[in-house]
Amino acid sequence: MTDPWKAELAAFGGRLRKLRKANGLRLQDLADRIPSNTSTLSQLERGDGERGPDQNLVRRYVEECVAALGAALREATLTDVLREHEEMMDRRQFGRPLARRRATAERVVLQGAVLFERPDEDAVVDFGGRRFEVSPVSGAMPELPVDQARAHPSRLLQPRFAVVPFTGRDDELGEAEMWRGGTEPVAVQLLHAAGGQGKTRLADRIAADSLALGWQVWQVRHDPAAATQPEPAPNQVVLGSGADLLVLLDYGDRWPTDDLMTFIRTMQQLARRRETRVRVLVLGRTARHWWPAVVGRLDADHHLDATGQWPLSPLVRSTDARRSMFRTAAAKFAERLDVPGGLSTLTEPVDLDRAEYGQVLAVQMAALAAVDAHLRGRTAPTDLLAVADYLLCREYAGWDELHGTRAGFTRAPVMSRIAYTATLVGSLSRPQARAALRRTELAASTDGADRLIDDHLACYPARDPRTVFEPLHPDRLGEDLIALTTPGHEHVHLNWQPDDWTTAATGHETVLSAAAALTTADPPAAAPTWAPGALAVLAESAHRYPHLSTEVINPLLTTDPGLLLVAGPAAATRLTELPGLDIAVLEAAEVLLPQDRDVHLDVAAAAVARKLTERRLATETDAARRADLHGNLSVRLDKAGQYAEGLVHADLAVMEARQGTDETLALWLNSQSLLLARAGNRKEALASAEEAAHIRRQRPHDVPGLANALNTLGISLAAMGDHQEALVHDEEAARLYRRLVAQERTEFVPDLAMVLHNIAASRSDLELDGPALEAADESVALYRALAEEDFAAYGPDLADALQNLPAYLRADPDREGDAVTVAEESVALYRRLVAINPAAFLPALAGGLHNLGVSCSQAGNVERALRELQESVTIYRELAQADPDAYQPDLALSLRSQATSLSAAGRREEALQTGSEAVTLFSQLASVNPRRFTGDLAMVFYNQASYLSELGRTDEAIKAGEEAVASCRSMVDDDGLHTADLADAVHNLAFILGEAGRHDEALPLAEEAVERNVVLVEEDEDRVPFLAVARSTLGRELAERGRAGEAVRCAEAAVEALRLESEYDDMWTPFLSGALTTWAIALDSSGRRDA
Template identity: 35%
Template sequence: MSAAPDSTVPPAHQSVRAESGFAYGVIGADLHILGNGMPLYLLGNWSPAAPAPTPWLRELPSRMLNARNAVVGFHGRHDERRSLHAWLAEDARLSMRWLHGVGGQGKTRLADQLALEAGARGWKTVVATHGPGAVVRSASHDLRSDNHAGLLIIVDYADRWPLSHLNWLFSNSLLRQPGLPIRVLLLARTDDAWLPVSEAAAEQGAATSQQRLDALPATVTARTEMFSAARDGFAQHYGFAESPTVVPAVPLESAGMGLTLALHVTALVAVDAHVSGRRAPADMAGLTVYLLDREHAHWSRMADDGTHHVGATRGALRTTPEVMNHTVFVASLTGPQTHDRGRTALRDAGIHGASHRPDQILADHALCYPAAQPGDRTVLEPLYPDRLAEDFLALTLPGHSVTDYPAQAWAGPTSRLLTVRDEEGSAPAHLARALTFLASAAMPDRWPHLTGYVEEILRTDPLLALDAGGAALTALAAAGLDTEVLEAIEERLPPGSHTDLDTGIAALVHGLAVRRLPRTRDPLTRARELDRLGGRLGFAGRHAEGLERTQEALETWRSLAAADPQTHETGLAGALTDLGIRLARVGRREEAVAPAQEAVGICRRAAEAATPGARTDADDGLATALNELGIRLSEVGLREEAVTAAAEAVALRRRLASTNPAVYEEGLAAALNNLGSFLSRAGHRSETLEIGQEVLAIQRRLTAEDRAAHEPQLATALSNLGIHLWEAHRMDEAHVPTREAVAIRRRLAAVNPAAYESHLADALANLGAHLAGAGFLEDAVPPTAEAVAIQRRLARANPAAYEPDLAWTLSNLGAHLYEVQRLPDALTAGREAVEVLRRLVGVNPAAHEQDLASGLGNLGVYLIRAGRPEEAAEASGESVAILRRLAAGNPALHEPELLRTWWTIADEHKNQRPHAALEAAEQAVRLCRRLVAAEPDTYATDLRIVLTAQADILRILGRMTEADAIVRELGDVRL
């Protein structure tokens, strides 16, 4: 629920009550809820970390490393803080920054410090936590920003959020407060996910930037200062303030000391060892073992002492240290869980039985590791920070060379048991965390022995890598796993684009290609590897990289085909087709035609020469090449040629689908879809509606069988059917399928903006046009304006690819704004459309001259209404000149637009330029009579309209006799 940011509004009150579960509410923001009733994400007010009691902290020294316990004050990172404050001060209303650095670099501490310092300047800070798996309490949060200087939103673990969930966050009304600077700080370990996230953010109108949190300065002085600050903070909890004699056991200039966490661990162990009389280890692995030994000692002490009461931990443990060790291992893999899920996790891990009651184990574990906030009703709180939990997993799993830490025989089986499917075949809810933590710890510079355990999990069930999601798949691709394991995952990848996985799949395929290509000597194998890589990069929206790989593949295919045409020309044709696709995606559309034509030539020769047994495959290849050629031809304005290519492709696909629909029906739908579009653009609109309905029927069947694989094509079919209905003058129906197309494409773009947001913009622009055609004029403006915003941003990055769509949508936006009496805005949009179209015509007149004529005609209308008749006459005259020339070459395509332009000039100019208007009306009548003679059902209504306009103008000029004659003609039933 939302409340306006108005200081006159009385304080809000909201009661949140939970019955048999939890309840969560917000004021001043939106709630987005999953289908199971859980929040997609949680929003809460940030507050400074609260100091924890000293006795409780000293029980387990690792607690002092958790930033939320406020033990060590912030120190250093002066340049990074200045950069973040400069970002807060930027002019942009909404700006998002991706702050990334390896685990332990201090991202969360830096974000908290920024929140503290921004708060001192009047800013409000809100924390966004991913909902599924998050700690949820019954609570209400007042998120209104009344009287604040700005709003900072911190998103931790942003690289582990599904892109669709981040996009929902970006659409929250919390980010839509006018006049308030809003900054979204996204924290992540790497920048792998930044490209699609930045595009999703930009779609919401946000400025975007990224900032890398590098290793700490290598100078001993800087690191000594940070070590000393941490040491002094820890020393206060050990009962002594003066601690200069406590020195680091690990040289601060060593590479491992570049992490903030490493310095803090070094300082903590130095202080603890000083107080206990122990010897601090001299390497990072030893420091970690020292802290984990303190965990073990605490479990033993708590289990042995039945009267133990210290600080916040009260009550002796009945759970043995051995079982507690096992339970902490489980918690590190699962993260916080509900009580029921916690019991299930213990059971799955084999921790159950008469002597090991799950409820008692969970209660004892919570004494050592309480939930994040008082009142949180979760169990299995893991070790913090995350990097310590990852190190604990690694040291507990056998295979490392650290001799003074006891690995456990049960650890390997437990990691497998917690990552297997249940009896119904469902993967565990914590799978993504478990695989991500194991993969992160298994990096070659950390604990490479973990790769064996991850490999064992995935060898048994490679599909688990896909079930874990795109972020986990990316982590696995970087973890140094055995090539054979990665190839087993690769074999199970979906054959085409998959909305939720494309980014992770691209990382996997790229990683495999990097391994295989350098040692690949066989040219054919190399060509296929590059083909596959180019395609996957394209699916992930990495079009420039995809083009580069496809060009490499093509060079190899040419060499192969030159040596053995009969064997390899088909592969060459496929690479040429792919090259055309990649060139078009980066805006090089004119260059894309030639490879597509060459591919068709090769495939046609192969089909003509094929034996009866090989004819099916040959026809399939030719149909594919023809289909892509039609697209390339249409993109450069060769519309009739595009229709010819598409019609041949459809004929081939029909024959194939009639013999094997399960294999070829999808291809038939794609070919029909393109043919319908090309017929429409070429002016043959009477044939398109039936084609659109057939395509939609096929795509609905296919999507019902596999939504992820076919939903993008369903959206295209819906969008095209809307266009065909609109062209058939069935205006009241056209917006219905188009609305459904927008909804699907919005979901797809939320997950992978790089691949789908341009398609979302197309659907939004169509929806605006169809709503306007149905008379919903006010409703037509918002979707069209949203489409313009997306396309304008895309065109800034790649004008050649996106300016044509931007120009068309700008023209529509101007028309919609004009209809709702927003003339100044209409003029602005109309002028920008014409400006863009003139640039496009300069490059490719055939593709864009008709659109320029239409844009000029619209601009003429806006100018005449604005009282600028001379400028209006100039724009309208240029529009007519272009259309007359075009209509002379292709009357069927261009005469209807010329007719509309003549009528518009007649109707709009009649009051300020009546003589020019009459001339336009007479031209419109002559043209329309000729069209009525050929197609009376289509143009009879148009003739009535233009005759009425002519009569009106004659009356304005005082020529009543001629006007009356036209009125009598209009009454003739034979008209």
């Protein structure tokens, strides 16, 4: 069993090595600077020694590694590593980390804040200059005075006023109580639902409950401009001595992943430093795509489990329930508006059965409009559009009243424009708000801008006192303001009037719409920080109001198509989906999109290509050109991770190409093969690849085309389990690519790297470990150089190449120690890519996590292995539910590895249960493709036999062992390979039969195991310990049959070999103990008790 102390030392050393490599230092460089020597530092990184590393050496090591970083990050990293070292040494000496009394006053730099603390006193945390703003939550619900509520009734809809009592959500509150009350220092949870479902109200209730229990509560919002200010404003909050902390993080799905990681890491450091509990509740509209990347990084980088999430379903489903909620809300609004008399004549909406009223907010908006209309003796609106019109007009009336009663107050038409601007750009700092007003020519001076900002604040006080330009809430009403203020809509019967300023806000040199004035820049990458949010608001509004496409978005993007790139993948996709978007916009954007892969733009590129292809296919009649349209779209979709749709267009490309030239047909057959393989349709993929290769063989002068076809054919053959044939084609493709590269055709370097990657995999499957590692090293080196030049294009390929490298490293005794480091780099790259495009890279991340888990397990860090493998299984399970053909093999493989690690951790019942699921999956796969999956099936049966035997379930163990042997025999009979697997399976069954007392059956199998291992040792000396173990088992069986002399000879040979092996590798020590026992028994049986 692995020594926990050694495992902890190795993990700490691995972190140091990773820190050194991340900062580009060689071991010799570090030794010269400390000063020390490479031998001592190498021991530190390996975790060698019994006493643990010296703290001064660790301090000097880290100081030199981080010397080039910024001051705050230097101090944060050093503090974190030294704290980890201190706690590790405490666990070694005392069994737990000690709580130490610190200096009388300290300033501690955390990753995203500075902590000022004194022992046993409140601490101050300063977040100034960071990309987030934090404020304390008191729990007190502010009262909105009646006059303000009547002037701006929409403010009554804001959750902070809690006008309508919180109701329901008992299950969610119970889960929150359990989550908050857990013992772990830090916990992170996602609460997600569509807008208007009540997640903010639920979060506020959780906060109120927490405050009642003595917790402190903070609210945090993202502020991308905060870190760019020349003089950052202080942002200090107090954390009470001994207080637990709940943090509410809103709009989490809009935070950049790196900023979210920084904040949560800061909370983790704060919890450790203050020895308290921290709970981070993240709010967002969805969990899709972005949250799995966050969960994975929290686990890998910070060892935090954030897999839990609370999705909120609609609270009001039936019409009767909506009617009841309408009446309850109306009564509460009537109280706040001080409506005299009863509400018996209140008019209810006529369309409460519409899906939109499934949202609590929609019902409350209708109730508010009805009550306000009743108060004023007006006709109540009866549908949602009329409700929006009514509430907007009430806002206008409030502005007009302020202008009439306050001298110099901004006129209502101008306040409408300011509200439009604020809703488009969102909350900003005052300097940013001034810039926005200048861009739209609403203000020409700082004083003028400040007056407008102050008047807007009088109408809409900011929730965060450090910001201005509170948007009109709720979001839906804000979108109504944007759309109905813009001329061109068809709702002429409404009272709200359009404003031509929205389409002609500036006019000094060029007439620009307000949206264009707020978002355009030269170059587009220099657009203001609020531009992506503004484009997202426009896109969502335009999907409900088509005139925004023609009046605002088309002119904006025709003039500046680069804004599609600024908008980000989600907003760009929503923009291209607008029915009224001009094709000229798409064509202009197409020119700007890269032809090769760019992980930042692949989703936008696919969206543009989809719409353009639809338009072009409608008029194109030439079969070859139609094939190219479908084929090019399939490539774009494949890069964006939209594989199913990509395969549809690949099929259509092949169908059209069959009416054209063979060259076009070969091109799209090749592409079709790759997409079919990705979808799990391996036989069809092989057929397409073979046809493409056959066509290319007829045209040998087209060297690139032939090399590409051969590479794809190799991939398809390998997927079918024919690795020998795959290797033949891959190596021919490599020779062709080398010839092209030698001719200085550098555009083929990526192709050479790719085929080398495939060659490594095939060589490994053929048990050619050394040559496999050689090819993998060359592939990684080529991809690393390419990625350094263009990460967006080649970062994914580098991650793929690194993903398989740990398996080859583990097979090399001289380099197996590098496997975990390489696997960590691969996973880190995939997490970075998943944050950009989850659909494209989530499966690869799962594969990288699997390899990292296996590497950790083989390095002795079983607990970490289980964490990585669990995440891999979770991702693959979700993928396999949606697409079993593509991902069931990966799920089965991850389950097998997870079972192995569970067994290593002593959790054999769980290992058996997990392994049983892997058996079921591999049995299904082997029944369809025996050549590809029989070997995997044999291995899981082998493992199950061991688990069952260890649990004392001998009869079941024997059955599983027999299945393993049968599967291995079928593989050896089929291809002559896998003889080592058969030798191991035969030995395992012999051992289990012997344990069960069935020695007549065990003896011939033990003899066979020895015979097979003798042959294997002649070819591979690494099989020596396996032969020794088999001889130990045979010795036991011989002794049982009374053949004492033979038993002694077998046991002696086993002991001699295992003694040598145990000196180099502790894993053989238990087998040595067993061999010694067998030897003693054999000697006793022979009468040689004195030996």
